[in-house]
Amino acid sequence: MLNFAYQQKVAVIGLGYVGLPLLILAAHKGYSVLGIDLDKERIASLKKGKSYNPEISDNDLQTIFEKDLIKVSTDYSELPSCDVIVVCVHTPLSSDRKPDYSYLVNAVREIAFRLRQGQLIIVESTVAPGTTSTLVQSHLQTCGFVAGTHYFLSYSPERIDPGNKEFKLNTIPKLVAGFTPTCQLLANKFYDSLGLTVVPVRTLATAEMAKLLENTYRDINIALVNEMAQVCRTNNINIWEVINAAATKPFGFQAFYPGPGVGGHCVPVDSVYYTSWARESGTPAKLAELARKVNAEMPQYVTSIIRQTLAATNKIISGSKILVLGVTYKKDTDDVRESSIIKLIDQLQVEGAQVSFHDPLVESINTNSTELQRITLNVNSISQQDCVVLAIAHSAYNMSWLYSVSPVMIDLTNAMADYPNNKLSKL
Ligand SMILES: NC(=O)c1ccc[n+]([C@@H]2O[C@H](COP(=O)([O-])OP(=O)(O)OC[C@H]3O[C@@H](n4cnc5c(N)ncnc54)[C@H](O)[C@@H]3O)[C@@H](O)[C@H]2O)c1
Known part of the structure; x- marks a missing residue:
């Protein structure tokens, strides 16, 4: 022994x-x-x-x-x-x-x-x-x-x-x-x-299921705020302020935040391990399946925000230069597995945009159609863009500098909550 x-x-x-x-x-x-x-x-x-x-x-x-x-x-x-x-x-x-x-x-x-x-x-x-x-x-x-x-x-x-x-x-x-x-x-x-x-x-099955509960719980709660972000945006309510207000309740509420989708090797994958198994076992996990769908559709929703933002300057996605900042699945990691931001870039490329990206932790990415190398960030490379999308607010980014040199920005992260809205759209 x-x-x-x-x-x-x-x-x-x-x-x-x-x-x-x-x-x-x-x-x-x-x-x-x-x-x-x-x-x-x-x-x-x-x-x-x-x-x-x-x-x-x-x-x-x-x-x-x-x-x-x-x-x-x-x-x-x-x-x-x-x-x-x-x-x-x-x-x-x-x-x-x-x-x-x-x-x-x-x-x-x-x-x-x-x-x-x-x-x-x-x-x-x-x-x-x-x-x-x-x-x-x-x-x-x-x-x-x-x-x-x-x-x-x-x-x-x-x-x-x-x-x-x-x-x-x-x-x-x-x-x-x-x-x-x-x-x-x-x-x-x-x-x-x-x-x-x-x-x-x-039991072994309890431990296996507990892990799936932890991550499916995240997927469902993120889907809730992603959906609510869309409803709020239609009704001119700031979802981030809503969440921060709700989070002051000292019990019964845990804050989750919206974003361009859910990536990484865990949450979006584990919830499929759960839903596939549940369906095979004869009891479909309808709520978890729907949450997965809501989160998986976020890149299309973000594309619609980019479309609206460009339209305000009489531009369309096709032919526009769009710079995406941050491509990992979350802040301060180099992990791009299941990254919803790469799915967003795929979508923009399908619609004819000239997409470039920068991420302090990632040198290159593979989209469906091409391999992209990260660009160097400087006044010249940013100011020539039609739109700059802040997708992940990595700690290495200097927000005030990015804001000052970008012609038009979309913040999916709330890192620019306090910046004037005249050239800034928010999720
Ligand atoms: N990444 C996370 O944050 C995280 C957190 C909790 C749980 N998990 C789970 O842990 C597991 C591992 O995740 P990860 O992120 O470390 O994966 P990873 O892809 O980073 O690493 C897996 C490694 O296994 C190696 N490998 C694959 N098949 C092998 C084999 N037959 N023999 C030897 N090596 C082999 C691969 O080459 C790779 O280096 C997954 O099931 C994941 O869901 C991951």
Whole structure:
């Protein structure tokens, strides 16, 4: 039985936004760690001590490598030497917007080839309820391994919020469930040894569903304010002032803010994991499906604001020069996955606009039709635009300078709440 002495070895499979910080934390806590990722560029970068994750500094990486506690590889061959295996591969949507478990399936196959008696496998990737049992446990069972007997199986959803300065991996309580009580106990001990606050959850499906509730809750509430923003705009009411006023209620209300849509690898994806699973199980989640639709349509709504704004200067979208500031899914991250702003740019390009972009954290983006390189921001590059759209108010932006040099601006963020409206439209 595992007792989590520091001489034990931890493998983290999938070294992305979730897996890399976990790997570093385990190494800091004295574990010998093996990081496995199929992405050769990521592994090469880590070996050079270069972090690709803004949350992890090069210095952090180099310190761990110097202590010789870490090994990273594209190869699974050393997996049998590990006592704990944490699976953090991505669970995205396929091109037809369905849950794509292929990365998880591949990781489980690789584990199955090498499983050693007594290993603890923990899945952290976001999945629909039942997946840890049906996909992981069932596959290993067909390979002759019984969970709770030959190996231990746990599900513990990752809840990090990259860019969040207040809550980090080590301060967010960790939900932990096990296939058997012993599986749960072992996973509890592992996370406890990392210094995390463990919240035991009775079943795997409860932990899987809790993660989907957290993110579907966000999707639905953002849809509510996105819809209300549209109603308010029609009626000349400032949605931001409405939210700030409502937020003074000390109970029963949590503020969510409108925007050009909902992006990132979590909220818009996890809500589809939920709605697809609910529909398949025979009880469609109608509210969550509608919320997803409202949020997915925001790029079209923002396009209509741009159209109105240009019309005020006798211009149309086709042929207009439109500069979009900020393309990530939220402030101060470099993550463009599922970015609704790239969808907005797609829409503007379809309508014939000459779109350029700037983002302090992103050098290039792929739209449906082209690859765009970020432009340099200066008086010349901004003043020649027909319209400048502030889509993400990254901390690096100097708002008063942007406002002063832009001919016409649209603020989707409320960062320019106090600026005169004569050349400024707002969501
Ligand atoms: N990004 C977040 O903020 C966040 C927060 C909470 C939960 N999650 C969930 O955590 C999971 C991971 O998300 P992420 O953002 O870290 O993803 P990511 O895309 O940043 O990283 C996933 C990594 O897994 C690697 N990978 C894929 N298949 C592999 C395999 N078979 N073997 C080894 N490596 C493999 C990829 O190359 C990639 O580097 C997802 O299920 C996500 O929903 C993400």
